[in-house]
Amino acid sequence: MKDVTQFNNKKILVLGLARSGEAAARLLAELGAIVTVNDSRAFDENPSAQTLLEEGIKVICGSHPLELLDEEFSYMVKNPGIPYSNPMVVRAAEKGIPIITEIELAYLISEAPIIGITGSNGKTTTTTMIANILNQAGQTALLSGNIGFPASEVAQKAKANDTLVMELSSFQLMGTETFHPHIALITNLMPTHIDYHGSFENYVAAKWNIQKKMTSKDFVILNFNQDLAKELAAKTKAAIIPFSTKEKVDGAYLDGDQLCFKGQVIMKAEEIGVPGEHNIENALAAIAAAKISGVENEAIAAALSHFSGVKHRLxxxxxxxxxxxxxxxxxxxxxxxxxxxxxxxxxxxxxxxxxxxxxxxxxxxxxxxxxxxxxxxxxxxxxxxxxxxxxxxxxxxxxxxxxxxxxxxxxxxxxxxxxxxxxxxxxxxxxxxxxxxxxxxxxxxxxxxxx
Missing domain, CATH: 3.90.190.20 (Mur ligase, C-terminal domain)
Known part of the structure; x- marks a missing residue:
């Protein structure tokens, strides 16, 4: 874990618990912050809050009192599910308090490079495929993020020769300032979570935050089955690696019944361990990430052919x-x-x-x-x-x-x-x-x- 000093002796408000909030509170305390946790769930029904209090972290439960923000907080670490229209979040923004999510903390402390995966559908499957391929090839891939393993918790254990394979939601990506994956992957973009974001344009903008700190040394993997992805490709400094089931692209593509990468045949589509055209797209996206990461074709084919799906996802x-x-x-x-x-x-x-x-x-x-x-x-x-x-x-x-x-x-x-x-x-x-x-x-x- 990197030695991060920017939170030392700073008052930080963690808004909302769940697993990511609990992990963020613990990490911030370890980094020397003066942490206050505020969660809407009553203390008597809140095991996470009870545990944090036993560890010496201040907790305020049962409501979100606006007067709490009269304290001079340096940051708010917001649970991704809490909308920006929440009165506490609105008041924090009015007071100029930076509002971040837990993945920002993970990035700041991580010694390991990050492969960040987002999109409307297929995130978890693609994230798991990538991790399986990297591990099959003898690398050490650590699942993290929205897939059920709090990123800031996993990042504390990650070494420089590991890779954080991180599933990211639009909610998480809105709360980033310096977050910078080496490889960013967007599976697809469909009109979802409009009730949270207000419009499809806002939703896309939130997803596109994944690449805002990337440079020409980084890579963005995009689904060229979608015209929107082709439009976004012109709006990043990173190198674009496309994937497609509809056309041959300068990346990963379906050629007849074969999955290919830049002219090399990786495997047959029917050999993927899970059915469905959408899983061909997911596999192509994973292939692109694997090839950028230096994985040999044999390891990719072995991992994808043995992939039996993710729990609850086909x-x-x-x-x-x-x-x-x-x-x-x-x-x-x-x-x-x-x-x-x-x-x-x-x-x-x-x-x-x-x-x-x-x-x-x-x-x-x-x-x-x-x-x-x-x-x-x-x-x-x-x-x-x-x-x-x-x-x-x-x-x-x-x-x-x-x-x-x-x-x-x-x-x-x-x-x-x-x-x-x-x-x-x-x-x-x-x-x-x-x-x-x-x-x-x-x-x-x-x-x-x-x-």
């Missing part, structure tokens, strides 16, 4: 009596489910879908579910999903929860069929998060396997 669970089970609980929107369906022979798919939406219809999904063998539908959005299924000519059954849906789907399945949990909806009507929803599906699969 995760192959196994077979029962010839029926395959895939857990894609992370598909919380229509686009993600469309991409998941693209990887299968649809007339063999029994799709489990439904959950919490924003009251939208599912007309966009109709072309993608047309031809599906059957749907099992659940959750608050069930009436609207049923309308889409009717229009697509797909029969369906109702389920009370994901476990129920898994058993119903298995009763409908024949050997060779695929049971796919890909909800196209958020989980919050029935489950705390998509992980809990996916875990219930995994447990149901294990129960079915044991019957």
């Amino acid at each position: 995760q192959f669970l196994g077979k029962v009596k010839g029926v395959q089970f895939y857990n894609d609980s992370k598909s919380t929107n229509i686009l993600a489910t469309q991409k998941a369906l693209s990887g299968f022979d649809k007339n063999k798919v029994i799709l489990i879908a439904g959950g919490l939406d924003r009251g939208n219809e599912f007309d966009e999904l109709i072309p993608d579910i047309r031809g599906v063998k059957k749907m099992v539908i659940l959750g608050e959005s069930a009436p609207r999903l049923k309308r889409a299924a009717d229009k697509a000519g797909v029969s369906y059954k109702d389920a009370g929860n994901v476990a129920d849906a898994a058993h119903i789907a298995f009763e409908e399945a024949n050997p060779g069929d695929i049971i796919l949990l890909s909800p196209a909806n958020a989980s919050w009507d029935m489950y705390k998060n998509f992980e809990v929803r996916g875990d219930e599906f995994i447990a149901a699969f294990e129960a079915i396997k044991g019957e």
Whole structure:
């Protein structure tokens, strides 16, 4: 860990806990800062706050009192999920207090170079693919960031010959000042999180922060399937490495059924360990990052062919009596489910879908579910999903929860069929998060396997 002195004896407010806030508070205290943590969750129900208090860090819980900002804080380290419209954040900005996120701290202390991955879809899969490839090649890649390992915590352990492979959200990237990855990768850009950012333009600007400190010695990997990416390519000092499934580019591309990099054949697309056209894009992006990092083709092919997916992201669970089970609980929107369906022979798919939406219809999904063998539908959005299924000519059954849906789907399945949990909806009507929803599906699969 680098010896950073800029926070020594400075008063820092950590706004919001969760894992990244807890990690930031501890790191700042170790760096000599006078830390105050403010979290909306009541102290009695807040184990993280209780632990930090035991460690000697000041905590204020249960509300966000504006008068707290009357103290002379030098920085606010904001939880990424807290919007900039939050009164505490607004007041801090009015007072001229720099507002950063925990990834800025990670960058400042990290001895290791950073590969930063962001985008609307495919971030976690691509991040994991890159780490697997680097480790396959004998390098030491450390997963960090939005993938579930607080960046500032991982960065403390990283050595100069390691690589931080960091998944980054638009929320995190808004709170950076000096953050400077050596390789930045944007998987794709779709209109998401508009409620947070206010417009697609603002969302893109937040993502584009990933390269704002990069130089001609650095690399930005962009998806040239998108015209927007080609426009952004002209707006950075870094070297551009494109990837595409639609055209041969001066980077990673699909040529027939082969994945290539600058004229070299790496492997066949069908050899990737996970299905779907979107995973071909993810693999090409990972190949680009790997080649920049000096990895040999054999190691890339070995890692990608053994890649079985990320938990809850088109995760192959196994077979029962010839029926395959895939857990894609992370598909919380229509686009993600469309991409998941693209990887299968649809007339063999029994799709489990439904959950919490924003009251939208599912007309966009109709072309993608047309031809599906059957749907099992659940959750608050069930009436609207049923309308889409009717229009697509797909029969369906109702389920009370994901476990129920898994058993119903298995009763409908024949050997060779695929049971796919890909909800196209958020989980919050029935489950705390998509992980809990996916875990219930995994447990149901294990129960079915044991019957």
